[in-house]
Amino acid sequence: MRTKIDIPGPLGQPVYRHWWGSQLTPLARLLTVVLPRLFDWLFSLLLIGLLAPLLIVRGFISQWQSGQVFTRTSLLGRYQTPFQKLAFAGKGKGRRLAVLFNILRGDMAFAGPRPLSKEEAAQVPVDALVRFSIRPGLTSPHQLQQRVAIAHEAESVTDKEFVYSETLKGDAGLIARSAISNILGGGAPKPSPPTLKFFGISMINTTMDEAINWIVTQTRCAEKSHLAFVNPDCLNIAYTHTEYSDVLRKATRVLPDGIGIHVGCRMLGVSLRANVNGTDLFPRLCEKVVEQNLSLFLLGAKPGIADAVAANMQKRYSGLQIVGTQHGYFSPDEEASIIQKINASGANILLVAFGAPKQDIWINSHLADLKPAVSMGVGGLFDFYSGQISRAPLWMREIGMEWIWRLIQEPGRLWRRYVIGNPLFLFRVWKQGRQ
Numbered sequence: 536m537r538t539k540i541d542i543p544g545p546l547g548q549p550v551y552r553h554w555w556g557s558q559l560t561p562l563a564r565l566l567t568v569v570l571p572r573l574f575d576w577l578f579s580l581l582l583i584g585l586l587a588p589l590l591i592v593r594g595f596i597s598q599w600q601s602g603q604v605f606t607r608t609s610l611l612g613r614y615q616t617p618f619q620k621l622a623f624a625g626k627g628k629g630r631r632l633a634v635l636f637n638i639l640r641g642d643m644a645f646a647g648p649r650p651l652s653k654e655e656a657a658q659v660p661v662d663a664l665v666r667f668s669i670r671p672g673l674t675s676p677h678q679l680q681q682r683v684a685i686a687h688e689a690e691s692v693t694d695k696e697f698v699y700s701e702t703l704k705g706d707a708g709l710i711a712r713s714a715i716s717n718i719l720g721g722g723a724p725k726p727s728p729p730t731l732k733f734f735g736i737s738m739i740n741t742t743m744d745e746a747i748n749w750i751v752t753q754t755r756c757a758e759k760s761h762l763a764f765v766n767p768d769c770l771n772i773a774y775t776h777t778e779y780s781d782v783l784r785k786a787t788r789v790l791p792d793g794i795g796i797h798v799g800c801r802m803l804g805v806s807l808r809a810n811v812n813g814t815d816l817f818p819r820l821c822e823k824v825v826e827q828n829l830s831l832f833l834l835g836a837k838p839g840i841a842d843a844v845a846a847n848m849q850k851r852y853s854g855l856q857i858v859g860t861q862h863g864y865f866s867p868d869e870e871a872s873i874i875q876k877i878n879a880s881g882a883n884i885l886l887v888a889f890g891a892p893k894q895d896i897w898i899n900s901h902l903a904d905l906k907p908a909v910s911m912g913v914g915g916l917f918d919f920y921s922g923q924i925s926r927a928p929l930w931m932r933e934i935g936m937e938w939i940w941r942l943i944q945e946p947g948r949l950w951r952r953y954v955i956g957n958p959l960f961l962f963r964v965w966k967q968g969r970q
């Protein structure tokens with residue numbers, strides 16, 4: 536519905552605008568331009584009305600503290616038109632409420648890409664300039680995903696997708712999810728140390744891109760690497776399972792997986808850079824494996840599952856080399872021949888999906904005999920990518936509720952892990968925090 540035309544912005548870059556002329560039908564214009572603005576205008580007016588006493592008191596406090604009601608930050612709005620973003624001057628809570636006046640005035644919207652400074656705008660890639668065709672917003676999908684540590688794409692990419700798929704209903708959902716995620720990840724920013732420690736197990740606090748580059752680098756090392764992902768359930772197991780916790784301590788790298796780790800980090804006063812879970816990592820790894828001419832071996836899950844994953848991923852990533860598969864229900868007698876099969880395949884990276892703690896204990900005990908440079912334990916990953924189990928929709932992941940989705944799908948097997956495990960994990964983190 537949105538046609539792009541090039542017009543130069545104040546920074547000399549081409550800016551894409553909506554086509555206002557005959558190309559946008561009256562109905563399309565009503566749905567994509569008029570209604571969202573009307574919604575923002577009415578909703579901000581309503582909030583200003585409801586909060587009026589608070590806003591007036593806040594204004595007086597600001598005036599009294601610093602001699603002015605508002606501070607203004609110069610940012611770029613729609614079509615890169617400069618505007619002054621308002622905040623209440625002085626110290627204390629509620630400073631950011633002044634942005635409601637920006638929304639009422641039409642400088643900003645509730646939902647939209649983050650308003651950028653001139654310097655930041657100059658960094659936006661040309662193919663993502665469409666982000667300037669709508670009003671900047673108080674919340675965007677990227678900011679929302681950042682709050683729960685699942686923002687694995689570049690901001691410009693997420694913003695672009697948002698512009699092309701924006702609807703009034705989508706905006707309302709985004710605003711609601713942002714309000715909820717504020718509880719999980721809002722508040723003042725916390726320090727983000729290079730490693731995170733839970734119950735004596737150290738994890739690397741990193742980003743998705745860095746984790747994938749690390750795997751590629753390790754495939755070129757003589758030393759073999761064991762990569763493990765841990766979620767709260769794994770940490771609960773390791774709490775009492777000495778062999779497993781020793782294996783995790785010995786692993787080359789442990790990565791944090793799941794919203795529970797994010798919540799645990801906040802309880803300890805630190806922030807998780809990214810929820811680097813295997814499920815989000817896998818498709819990105821496949822892309823990299825093609826680019827770097829590497830190969831994978833898939834070991835684990837029920838018969839037929841790993842083959843289905845290989846077929847699906849090879850369809851998605853042409854040229855992807857999956858040089859062998861093997862199900863995960865074999866007897867100890869078959870083990871030697873399976874290791875031989877893996878080694879003969881010439882794979883650089885071995886994915887082992889037996890679930891925790893079995894997969895990591897298995898990798899640890901066979902690491903010396905395995906030829907692939909990197910072996911990683913990936914849990915139920917193959918079941919997802921074979922289409923056996925469906926992944927929670929993005930909106931559920933954005934409010935940290937993927938575990939509820941999994942619980943509904945397999946309540947018999949998973950209720951103990953989540954209903955008892957999650958509170959137990961948080962209790963143990965709380966205890967660690969007190970020590």
Ligand code: UDP
Nearest residue numbers: 835836837863864888889890891914915918
């Ligand atoms: N599995 C296996 N061999 C076994 C036990 C389990 O291959 O002896 C597989 C199982 O079929 C499933 C995965 O291991 O695909 C474990 O999935 P789960 O959902 O428990 O993993 P997580 O929740 O740890 O990601």
